[in-house]
Amino acid sequence: MTEKTDITLTVNGRDFAVTVEPRRTLADTIRDDCGQTGTHIGCEHGVCGACTVLLDGEPVRSCLMFAVQAEGREIRTVEGLAADGALSPLQQAFIDNHALQCGFCTPGFLMLATGVLERDPDIGEDELREVLSSNLCRCTGYQNIVKAVKSAAATMKAGR
Amino acid sequence: MKPAPFQYHAPKTVADAVALLAAHAGDDGRILAGGQSLVPTMAFRLARPAHLIDINNVEGLDCIAEAGGRLCIGATVRHAAFHKPVTAGPLGALLSAVVRHIAHYPIRQRGTFCGSLAHADPASEWCCVAAALDAELVARSARGERVIQAAAFFDGAMTTTLAEDELLAEARLPLLPEGTKFGFQEFSRRAGDFAIAMALVAFRVEGGRIADARIGIGGAEPAARRIAKAEAALDGAAPGKDAFAAAADAAAAAMDPMEDVNTSAGYRRDLVRTLVRRALEDAAAA
The missing domain is CATH 3.10.20.30 (Beta-grasp domain)
Incomplete structure (x- = not known):
């Protein structure tokens, strides 16, 4: 010890x-x-x-x-991530796009994508997929996670 | 899955770091830089260092600078520092092309260039870069400083010629001359996995002929190295299919490939041939 x-x-x-x-x-x-x-x-x-x-x-x-x-x-x-009881755009997009099922990987994916979108809001699809390959999800097949992050990126840009 | 106990040291200067290393190296003292290879090894209890000397707060080690025709990369410079070119010439573009193959994005935020070299995993992209470009490695210890050439630094899988009391303080890469073309190819079964083999090539074209050819191979053998016979097949030749095929064949023939349960030596040799050819084609097309 x-x-x-x-x-x-x-x-x-x-x-x-x-x-x-x-x-x-x-x-x-x-x-x-x-x-x-x-x-x-x-x-x-x-x-x-x-x-x-x-x-x-x-x-x-x-x-x-x-x-x-x-x-x-x-x-x-x-x-x-949530502020004043409201989910972040990324959290909301995960719900809207069925980007989680069991939810175990979700906090990791949310923090990964939050960090990346804050640094590079205009990240391209190929690069985004490369970044999201960092984490493992056993439920979704990843497509819905990609969809959710792209959707959140669009929402965040519209709100800027 | 929890690391064994260790004493933690967080020096602020290189002098303190190497003094601590001198004091504890014999007692399994280890340097902790990015920790992206060391900490998992500790979690598996394959490594149980009694002392960790954390260099993340050491002043001056996070520096990238150009001096004497070389890019100097300090011991705590992260992989992610190379996502965008760190220098305007071909070297900056080369490093940015290679870094995307290293592990995954969050790992690249912590892992360090010099840490990869000191760890000397056969599949390390930076080890391949260091070997192909003839990096100079600056070792510091309480005894002083020495510069080790890359060809004399890697000493088999996970082994370097650093003494146990030496800190790899800096790596120096040559700023490649304008007009240098490069290509990098690696193969792994899944994105982010350790590469089964990789090839880094660089050359210039002078009067329609290839000059200063460099071909470095990593992942296939216990340590990355330049392949002189493959380079000789390029120098003086016209860039194109014939020269590239000759160089790829020479590189494959020069290999003494590692084998593992998934990958035979013959497969790795074939892979080297293909990767060298593709890397040369990429370089020519750039």
Whole structure:
């Protein structure tokens, strides 16, 4: 056992003072220490993407970072997408396009696509498909996820 | 699926980082950069480093600069830094073309160029780039600094000639001359998987003849390398079907391919022939 460290994580704008071992992943810390269980953990080795969160705006695998590395960084999770009770355009598009079934991969896909659309609202179809190939979904066959993200991109552009 | 316990160190300077590495290297101390290969290995408990020296907060290591005809890439420069060309010449375009083949988008936000080289996976795209372009690798330790040529750096699968107390602080790639054409091809069964084989080619055309040909092969053998015989088939030849076929055949013949449960040596050899030909065709068409 190694010594625990006191750190403060900023998740969706809220500070969480937590005490963690260095080996504790960001994913486990977000869920178990910060209580934000919307972030899912699938494979725990960076393949499935269920644990994707935004770190200073960029999508990253939270299972491949240690919590001690995320101090002072801005972390965003699926809990931070809806504002004032209204779903984000991307969340709404997932519902409208049946882009989820069991929902396990959904938080990861939402954070991946949110990060990408914020950085590149005009992303082309080929590039979008390449980005979405980062995460695994066992239900949808992906077509509806692609449709939903394209639809959200259009909605977000119209609302700009 | 949880990493074993380790002591965590987060130095702020290169001097502190290499001092920590010197102190802990013998006790299985490891450098943590992007962590996109190391952390999964730790999750599987295939690696159980007693000390992790996290260089993400080390000042100055995130720098990309041009100096002395070379592009200098610091140890914490992420793959994603190359999504858009980092330099105006052919090298910037080459790096941008190659980076899209590395893993997936979120992995590219964390993983580092130098980390890939130090990890030395046979299927690493950056290792193929480093070998094909004769990168210079700058190793820092508490003992000082030395520059290692790429051809003397890779030492088999997942193995380099870095000493255990040395940090790969920087990689230097030659800024390729204007007019350099390049092509990159790799094959994997699914997008984002480790490549079974890859080929990076670069050359110039002078007076209708190929000059300065470079052919690097990765993924097929334990370490990426330039294939001199294949390059010789190109230099001085007119670019086109015959020269490209000769170079592809020479590259395939030079291989001593790895085998695994899915892929025979013969399959990898054939793949190298095809990938070299396609990469050369891409380069000529660009």
